[in-house]
Amino acid sequence: PFASVELAPRDPILGLTEQYNADTRPGKVNLGVGVYYDDEGRIPLLQSVRRAEQARLEAAAARGYLPIDGIANYNQGAQKLLLGEGSPLVAEGRVLTVQTLGGTGALKVGADFLRAFLPDAKVAISDPSWENHRALFERAGFDVVTYAYYDAATRGLNFAGMTDSLRALPEGSIVVLHACCHNPTGVDPTAEQWAEILEIVKARKLVPFMDIAYQGFGDGLEQDAQVVRRFADAGLTMLISSSFSKSFSLYGERVGALTVVAGNKEETGRVLSQVKRTIRTNYSNPPTHGASVVAAVLNSPELFKLWDEELAGMRDRIRLMRQELVNKVKAHGATQDLSFVVKQRGMFSYSGLSAAQVETLREESGIYALSTGRICVAALNSRNIDVVAAAIAKALK
Ligand code: LMR
Numbered sequence: 001p002f003a004s005v006e007l008a009p010r011d012p013i014l015g016l017t018e019q020y021n022a023d024t025r026p027g028k029v030n031l032g033v034g035v036y037y038d039d040e041g042r043i044p045l046l047q048s049v050r051r052a053e054q055a056r057l058e059a060a061a062a063r064g065y066l067p068i069d070g071i072a073n074y075n076q077g078a079q080k081l082l083l084g085e086g087s088p089l090v091a092e093g094r095v096l097t098v099q100t101l102g103g104t105g106a107l108k109v110g111a112d113f114l115r116a117f118l119p120d121a122k123v124a125i126s127d128p129s130w131e132n133h134r135a136l137f138e139r140a141g142f143d144v145v146t147y148a149y150y151d152a153a154t155r156g157l158n159f160a161g162m163t164d165s166l167r168a169l170p171e172g173s174i175v176v177l178h179a180c181c182h183n184p185t186g187v188d189p190t191a192e193q194w195a196e197i198l199e200i201v202k203a204r205k206l207v208p209f210m211d212i213a214y215q216g217f218g219d220g221l222e223q224d225a226q227v228v229r230r231f232a233d234a235g236l237t238m239l240i241s242s243s244f245s246k247s248f249s250l251y252g253e254r255v256g257a258l259t260v261v262a263g264n265k266e267e268t269g270r271v272l273s274q275v276k277r278t279i280r281t282n283y284s285n286p287p288t289h290g291a292s293v294v295a296a297v298l299n300s301p302e303l304f305k306l307w308d309e310e311l312a313g314m315r316d317r318i319r320l321m322r323q324e325l326v327n328k329v330k331a332h333g334a335t336q337d338l339s340f341v342v343k344q345r346g347m348f349s350y351s352g353l354s355a356a357q358v359e360t361l362r363e364e365s366g367i368y369a370l371s372t373g374r375i376c377v378a379a380l381n382s383r384n385i386d387v388v389a390a391a392i393a394k395a396l397k
Pocket of ligand 1: 013014032033
């Protein structure tokens with residue numbers, strides 16, 4: 001029966017990691033996938049996580065099934081990070097949060113829910129967006145369109161294009177917005193620009209689906225949630241996919257959450273019942289370990305403080321790597337001005353490298369980047385940055 005099954009294309013991000021893993025060259029560097037490595041080139045196991053894990057191990061916790069929507073104080077913790085302490089929306093019973101399998105899981109549960117109840121809506125994603133956004137929403141059955149976003153000439157936001165395309169969307173369209181640290185470009189709208197985007201979303205009755213996978217990697221946990229809070233406080237019905245993969249360095253634990261802000265308390269109950277149905281018919285209920293650890297950190301003032309500091313450490317190191325990359329590429333003789341790299345936010349830089357230059361980097365130097373030119377700055381460290389900078393300077397010549 002599978003004779004006509006075609007070979008699927010390699011995943012543009014995780015497929016590159018497969019290729020990287022198969023590369024036997026010792027000096028290889030993976031700047032493809034969005035993963036934070038420390039200065040020793042290792043994925044850190046945070047102290048805050050270690051302490052929570054230790055306590056959990058000592059408690060010899062049983063591993064029964066979790067509820068369909070996951071661990072209650074994990075969901076509350078995730079909600080508080082997004083909407084802030086004492087959010088009136090939460091008090092009004094307008095918010096529901098469910099534990100999901102990473103941020104991708106949140107997007108997928110949200111997409112399946114939306115497809116069941118807004119089947120004719122278009123989904124608009126930024127041009128460019130995270131590679132998996134289009135694939136995921138198309139798989140869920142949606143017609144996916146793009147709104148203008150990046151301006152290659154200025155290496156900044158094409159704000160006029162963005163607002164024009166948002167205004168031109170059919171009423172009721174679903175619009176996927178990156179709340180901070182845009183993936184892949186690292187270019188975010190300013191607060192004033194967000195205010196204008198919000199007005200268009202309201203006027204066109206768009207349904208925002210905010211993706212926030214890098215909270216804490218822009219300016220800080222509170223600062224990076226401002227856009228989410230502004231949209232929620234404006235009374236909009238919206239969805240939010242959030243992830244702790246990066247901020248807790250718990251990638252493989254699949255720790256994410258889907259939050260929905262509904263119209264009123266009674267509606268929230270109905271939406272939750274349907275979201276739970278989506279989960280039950282997909283994977284029944286989520287896993288225990290990662291979410292228990294995250295919940296323990298989020299709900300302990302002491303561990304939370306430690307985590308916040310560790311996150312600041314990651315954020316600062318990425319900033320340092322951005323600056324060093326710019327300096328070193330220049331020192332290696334590149335004439336192009338790469339100072340835009342310092343202005344970009346989060347883990348990524350849309351470096352401006354062409355697909356051909358990316359290929360040269362991979363073939364000649366074992367340096368892996370996405371063919372769009374996206375590089376993960378968080379994978380640079382004091383040992384590999386010279387080699388990477390030299391190779392980029394050479395590729396740019
Ligand atoms: C990325 O964009 O590299 C990350 O979000 C990881 C992923 O799942 O693609």
